[in-house]
Amino acid sequence: MENLNTEFIKSNNFSYAIVVVGEHPYTEVFSDSSxxxxxxxVPSIITNVCVNVKCVVVIISGRSVVIEPYISVIGALVAAWLPDT
Structure with a gap:
């Protein structure tokens, strides 16, 4: 769910959440992004969920991304790399 409502999370008393997020496409059009x-x-989804329930975040990307601002709220992290050619 994109832009998940915080009240929904709080009212359902979840034990854990798995948050799967990814980058916007960048190589398909204008080459690599620096x-x-x-x-x-993505940041608001991670924050809205992980502040309210223990969570595992799966980030799907084709490169390393900056996640340091969100580490304090993430229970566990999986970096799932896109397949190469």
């Missing part, structure tokens, strides 16, 4: 930060809505 910006390694993840952009909205």
């Amino acid at each position: 910006n390694r930060t993840i952009v909205d809505p």
